[in-house]
Amino acid sequence: MKPKVFIAKPIPKEVEEYISHYCEYKIWDQQEPIPKDILLNEVAEVDGLLTPKGVITKDFLEKAPKLKIVSNIAVGYDAFDLTAMKERGVIGTHTPYVLDEAVADLAFGLILDSSRRISEFNHFVKDGKWKQSLDRAEWFGQDVHHATVGIIGMGRIGEKIARRAALGFEMNVLYNSTRKKPELEEKYGMVYSEINPLLERSDFVLVMLPLKDSTYHFIGEEQFRLMKSNAIFVNCSRGQVVDEKALIKALQEGQIRGAGLDVFEVEPVAIDNPLLKMDNVVTLPHIGSATEKTRFDMAMKAAENLVAGVTGQVPENVVPELQSLVKSPSA
Numbered sequence: 001m002k003p004k005v006f007i008a009k010p011i012p013k014e015v016e017e018y019i020s021h022y023c024e025y026k027i028w029d030q031q032e033p034i035p036k037d038i039l040l041n042e043v044a045e046v047d048g049l050l051t052p053k054g055v056i057t058k059d060f061l062e063k064a065p066k067l068k069i070v071s072n073i074a075v076g077y078d079a080f081d082l083t084a085m086k087e088r089g090v091i092g093t094h095t096p097y098v099l100d101e102a103v104a105d106l107a108f109g110l111i112l113d114s115s116r117r118i119s120e121f122n123h124f125v126k127d128g129k130w131k132q133s134l135d136r137a138e139w140f141g142q143d144v145h146h147a148t149v150g151i152i153g154m155g156r157i158g159e160k161i162a163r164r165a166a167l168g169f170e171m172n173v174l175y176n177s178t179r180k181k182p183e184l185e186e187k188y189g190m191v192y193s194e195i196n197p198l199l200e201r202s203d204f205v206l207v208m209l210p211l212k213d214s215t216y217h218f219i220g221e222e223q224f225r226l227m228k229s230n231a232i233f234v235n236c237s238r239g240q241v242v243d244e245k246a247l248i249k250a251l252q253e254g255q256i257r258g259a260g261l262d263v264f265e266v267e268p269v270a271i272d273n274p275l276l277k278m279d280n281v282v283t284l285p286h287i288g289s290a291t292e293k294t295r296f297d298m299a300m301k302a303a304e305n306l307v308a309g310v311t312g313q314v315p316e317n318v319v320p321e322l323q324s325l326v327k328s329p330s331a
């Protein structure tokens, strides 16, 4: 008998076909997110779950007694209760690597947009406000090339951003990370820095941290205070690594020049969030990995992890904190 799985969002046909070879499956194929009660009902009998953002709690696991694996179609897995999953022996997987380049592209989009005021001027032109040449200092942007960028979090995506910055834009790259990366320092001429000097010296400050207890509100009032008054702050990782109130205050008080944000503390962002009223802030609806190819690759990778997990193989992308569930005692 084939293992049973539930697919909690629409996925490409090819990916669905791949799963159908190995699993008996049901799918939520509507665009709006699946309501929680329906999801809980669907997971009561399944061995595996494919989901965009698995909010996996102890209670959830109790409603899914047969569950062996939750396969996230995302790199972030901050909604997994890792302790509960470990206790129950439920494997969690995610989709690293396949989205790194797409997210790094978007990070550069935010860097270029916020410094050269692309979105702001796009509105300006389309709103019919372009009546004369904008040859005045108040309209000028900031250079990206040869500027200093400080990257906080040098994981897979951080590395791709560093490569673009160093090789493409000839920027000076500072980075902070739990582990130093000598091979990348060599390759891109980048320099490890403690947090405070990185904040003090960077024209662009990027956070590229996964959300965990230790990174919650990692950037707050004290950190914004250290940044240059012309600094641009960019976040396309997780909104909650930043104290958003402190960011708003820093922008209101002119402590920093602007921001480029793909993520927010609460998503979708509330319409009355002051960030949405600021011309010097570029806001996007969490689209870091949202290209056709990348989203296809993520769905396929997640499907492969799912199938491996329900057929007794070791999935390729088990999240680091749950590796112990798949390691054989002899390994």
Ligand code: GLV
Binding pocket: 073, 074, 075, 076, 077, 099, 237, 288, 289
């Ligand atoms: C997107 O935010 C992801 O975690 O893949």
Ligand code: GLV
Binding pocket: 153, 154, 155, 156, 157, 158, 208, 209, 210
């Ligand atoms: C980002 O920090 C990553 O895990 O790639």
